[in-house]
Amino acid sequence: MPFLNCLLLFSFLGVGGYLGEITPVGSLAKYHSPSPYLSIYFAYPSFISPELSFSLAQISGKFSSPYALNQKELRFLLFIPTPLKRDNRNISLITGIGTALWERRLSANKERSYYPDFYLGLGYGEKVNRVRFRINLLPNIIVESGKKGDKNLTNFYWVLKAELGVGYE
Amino acid sequence: MNSLIVLWSFRRQIMRLKLCILPFVFSLFLSCSDDFLLSRAASDYFPLEKGISWTYAANDDSIYVTVVGDSNAYGHFATVVTRNFIEEYWIKEKGEVKKFVAFDTLILGERDTIEMGYKLIYKLPLLNNATWEERELDTVVIAGDSFQHNWRLKAVCSFVDTVGSYFNCYKIEFYEERELIGLAAKRPFTCAKADTTLISHNWVEFLAPEVGVVKREEEGRVEILTSFRK
Numbered sequence: 521m522p523f524l525n526c527l528l529l530f531s532f533l534g535v536g537g538y539l540g541e542i543t544p545v546g547s548l549a550k551y552h553s554p555s556p557y558l559s560i561y562f563a564y565p566s567f568i569s570p571e572l573s574f575s576l577a578q579i580s581g582k583f584s585s586p587y588a589l590n591q592k593e594l595r596f597l598l599f600i601p602t603p604l605k606r607d608n609r610n611i612s613l614i615t616g617i618g619t620a621l622w623e624r625r626l627s628a629n630k631e632r633s634y635y636p637d638f639y640l641g642l643g644y645g646e647k648v649n650r651v652r653f654r655i656n657l658l659p660n661i662i663v664e665s666g667k668k669g670d671k672n673l674t675n676f677y678w679v680l681k682a683e684l685g686v687g688y689e
Numbered sequence: 690m691n692s693l694i695v696l697w698s699f700r701r702q703i704m705r706l707k708l709c710i711l712p713f714v715f716s717l718f719l720s721c722s723d724d725f726l727l728s729r730a731a732s733d734y735f736p737l738e739k740g741i742s743w744t745y746a747a748n749d750d751s752i753y754v755t756v757v758g759d760s761n762a763y764g765h766f767a768t769v770v771t772r773n774f775i776e777e778y779w780i781k782e783k784g785e786v787k788k789f790v791a792f793d794t795l796i797l798g799e800r801d802t803i804e805m806g807y808k809l810i811y812k813l814p815l816l817n818n819a820t821w822e823e824r825e826l827d828t829v830v831i832a833g834d835s836f837q838h839n840w841r842l843k844a845v846c847s848f849v850d851t852v853g854s855y856f857n858c859y860k861i862e863f864y865e866e867r868e869l870i871g872l873a874a875k876r877p878f879t880c881a882k883a884d885t886t887l888i889s890h891n892w893v894e895f896l897a898p899e900v901g902v903v904k905r906e907e908e909g910r911v912e913i914l915t916s917f918r919k
Contacts, residue, residue: 547731548727548730548731550733551730551731583783583813583814584783585784585812587784622726622727622730624729624730626816627819629817629818629819631724631729631816631817631848632726633727635727662727664725664727664728666723666724666725667723668723668725668851669851669856673725675727675728677727677731
């Protein structure tokens with residue numbers, strides 16, 4: 521429902537999709553390989569181009585068994601303009617927050633948990649008539665925190681998302 | 690007048706943005722849970738690096754387990770682990786952890802080795818409700834008589850979270866069965882009575898991330914990890 525509410529808040533929308541690659545970095549890279557992912561986005565054409573997107577990724581595991589780490593994510597990005605722009609092309613700084621459902625799946629068995637994540641990256645955009653092309657490079661930090669016994673623990677995980685998008689606005 | 694309109698439209702945009710961000714801020718709070726799923730996804734539950742050692746306390750005994758190094762054993766490149774100075778051979782590859790097993794039993798008054806080879810023990814990654822099963826069927830000759838030998842191991846994995854001071858742990862229940870069926874009984878036109886021996890062996894292990902086995906229960910005997918050195 522929050523997703524639908526957010527959509528209704530936009531009086532005018534740009535709609536598009538991303539094809540990307542999610543690359544686990546650091547400790548997650550030990551057992552998981554880079555994998556492709558798909559995403560759809562709804563953007564509001566304004567100065568900072570707020571964008572709401574939903575993505576689905578299946579990160580394959582380095583095990584022989586049919587194991588995968590899945591991510592279903594809803595994220596909110598802001599494209600902050602930089603002075604690097606020319607005609608219909610521009611480079612922007614991207615910041616954002618998201619919430620993701622992570623799922624470890626092995627055949628019919630699964631474990632799932634929600635995680636918050638944060639984005640800070642760079643994007644290149646080009647507009648041809650009403651069609652917008654985008655290339656985003658998004659380092660994504662995932663925060664894992666909770667209480668175990670009498671200890672409060674916080675872990676950070678990294679994934680790098682490189683995505684190619686096309687949309688209409 | 691124009692600047693007022695611009696200011697008003699800017700304020701409206703900011704309001705919309707706030708309303709969009711709000712569900713995310715709520716979701717960030719909802720996301721904080723005590724389930725460390727990504728930690729489990731990034732962890733090794735059966736480390737076999739050279740130099741690692743475990744000490745277990747079992748009743749009045751102490752058990753010392755150490756990873757000595759790699760060696761070529763019984764036709765495979767394996768990791769040598771000593772358990773109270775007795776060598777064990779392990780193979781860990783592509784999510785499967787196998788152990789060299791030489792099983793001998795007393796049958797027809799003679800002690801004989803009926804099984805020898807690398808057997809699947811763990812299937813990684815560990816996941817709640819995951820199960821794995823391994824079977825072997827062959828023929829062995831003991832004191833001149835042929836037996837059909839069936840070996841099966843079934844493992845059931847469940848998430849238990851905390852075991853002592855370790856968290857994010859999995860419990861694995863192992864059910865092992867060896868069945869020896871005298872083949873004389875299967876021959877046609879013979880009156881020999883079916884000679885079947887069933888040997889069951891069940892045990893439970895608790896594995897913690899980056900540590901390995903922290904607790905083991907087997908026929909009333911409990912081994913608890915007292916020290917771990919990496």
